[in-house]
Amino acid sequence: MRRIKGQSITSPWLGILFLVLLFASGPEARAGVKIPSWLQELSSKPLPSFPPETEAVCLINNRSLTCRPDGTMIRSGRQAIKVLRPDGIDKARLLVRANTFNTKVRQMKGWVINSDDSTRSEDMKDVVTTSLSPDTLYWDVKLVALLLSEVMKDSLVGFEWEEEIKPISLEDDFFFQDYLPVLEANYSLNCPAGFEPSLLWINSRPVEPVQTITGAEKKISVAIKDIPAVKDEPLMPPSQAVSGHLLVRIKPAANLKFGRFFSSWRDIGLWYEELSGERRQPDKTIEAKVQELTSGIDNVRNRLERLAEFVQKEIRYVSIQIGLGGYQPHPAPGILANRYGDCKDKATLLAAMLKSAGFDSFYIIINIDPYSVSPAAPVSLFLFNHAILAIKLADSSLFENSEAVI
Incomplete structure (x- = not known):
């Protein structure tokens, strides 16, 4: 039995995928590109101090989910990582999503701002797609990976992505904590006003959400700040057992074309x-x-x-x-x-x-x-x-x- 955990992909074969990407030939990154305003603004903000061994820091980790009246979901994300040490380069430059039987990746974009003000960008034309999975003879899940080039110490790396889901279960899982410190993580949910979302915090103290209802739409948002990195220790449990994450379950007003609500x-x-x-x-x-x-x-x-x-x-x-x-x-x-x-x-x-x-x-x-x-x-x-x-x-x-x- 295999699952993609709300597209939080943490598998033994991810390291093998990284090697494949390093040796894969593909289009060169485009230089002198236009950087989105949100990433440009982050590049000018001063960083708080971190211990000297900190390899990189995640400045923002944002997730947005829109649940349509028929149950279809549009999930998108945005993140920015500042590389502080050479060992942090590989942690910052790779974004992996997955196409599955019910999920279609619609967009992936990445940008690099270097300390000398040079810039690079890559998008869906540059992704590598693979079904790599050592313990499975055939799996129709296709990993979609974007590996940014010319990332170096002091680079600021930004990603955006979007995917469409026809879910089995009306839920989402937002892992906002990992092996890098995170300055700010934001989650937002948009759904019909008659739907009843519940927010369940795992390995984390609850954060009070902000809810608004405008006409037929309900919006819920939460902001989590100053999230410490998960400390890597010998013989520790897998990261998902100790990382803070937010499980969002959505109860619809009636049966939907896609997705169902499991009440028990x-x-x-x-x-x-x-x-x-x-x-x-x-x-x-x-x-x-x-x-x-x-x-x-x-x-x-x-x-x-x-x-x-x-x-x-x-x-x-x-x-x-x-x-x-x-x-x-x-x-x-x-x-x-x-x-x-x-x-x-x-x-x-x-x-x-x-x-x-x-x-x-x-x-x-x-x-x-x-x-x-x-x-x-x-x-x-x-x-x-x-x-x-x-x-x-x-x-x-x-x-x-x-x-x-x-």
Whole structure:
């Protein structure tokens, strides 16, 4: 199971993508360009003092989301980073977004102002698009990367971007804290007046929003200032587990063409059952395989272990995700025939085999990144990236004092 977390892309393969960009040939940056007024104004403002080891500082990190009456979302962003040390160059010069089955990147622009007043710019004509992902055979998500050239110590780098989304869930996740200090982060939401947004603060103290209603439109905005950098420590949890972020959930006045509002964890469970229920049904080939594997085994625990062992060892982990396939498993008979699948596919095949053998089972949707989800976490489709299976047992003592088989 794969997800793009509100387009906050923090993956192991991002470093590999950076190497690809460094060696990729592309158009040269344009010199002597017109710099937008907001970035020009920032270039003339004095910086507060920072510890000498600070590599770069984010001057602004802005996000805007417009939710239309049909549920379509327009999300845009603007950021500016000042490079203080040579080690901060690579942190400042790269912007990555993603085209997915329901998200289209419409615009990306970048500018550089150097200390000698030379300027550079790049835009959508200069982006590199790749489906690079080492652990996935095929994934229709395309990373869209803009890597600015001629960035150096004391450069000021600015980016703007915009994308259109036909969401599954009416929510947005704004990560305003990262490994660089941020002077100011701003979030704004525009939606129909009848919609009911809720703002949920994670790893951060709440900030009082400003709300206005003008005619048929509601606007909510928040400003967060002087955000410290996340301290990089050995063996620390992933950044999303400790970084401050704002989860925005939008409850519409009625059902929409795009997106839905999940009111509870049960709501998400029912939605996932809609996606997967028919796909975990056994057919004759599955029934025959179960009979072959369990023939002559009367002990319940041994039968369960035999089926689980088959899926663990004989079904290769191969991920193919097209469209909704990042969430929806393939049908169980096809997984058995092909002898491959990802986490949710393996769970789905095992569920079908267990059903054929007379056992009930249930998906458990989890997050494998340590400490990224807590019992107090708000209801969100963004919080999960893995699927496993729980088996309902008539006798819970079968696995006492031992590791459960999943």
